[in-house]
Amino acid sequence: MPANKKYLTNSFHQKFAKLSAGILGGYAISALLHMALAFWLPNHKLVFITSVFSLFLVWMLLIIIPYLYKNAWKVWGIYLAIIALLYGAVYFGKIYHPIV
16 A cells, blocks of 8 residues: 555655754764763773664664654754764873773
8 A cells, every 4th residue: 555645745845854863963972872872981992882773773763753754954953963062071081081
């Protein structure tokens, strides 16, 4: 059964924003999350080992999320805010807990 046309996005910009937010923004959040965990948790080697699997799972979840919203630019705004917070956590983690 085909999808109802009223639920589909017709705008190219919205489609591109959803796709790019999911792929690029989702990967950036996933990578920064695991980097922040590696800097702030005492056993950073364990985080690196498990990040091989968990990074992919988190990324797949973050690819799906933009398609739940009607306006993809709001999702980009939320993703950019999360990226900024995680980047701050990584930056201060490098200063206060350097990995040798």
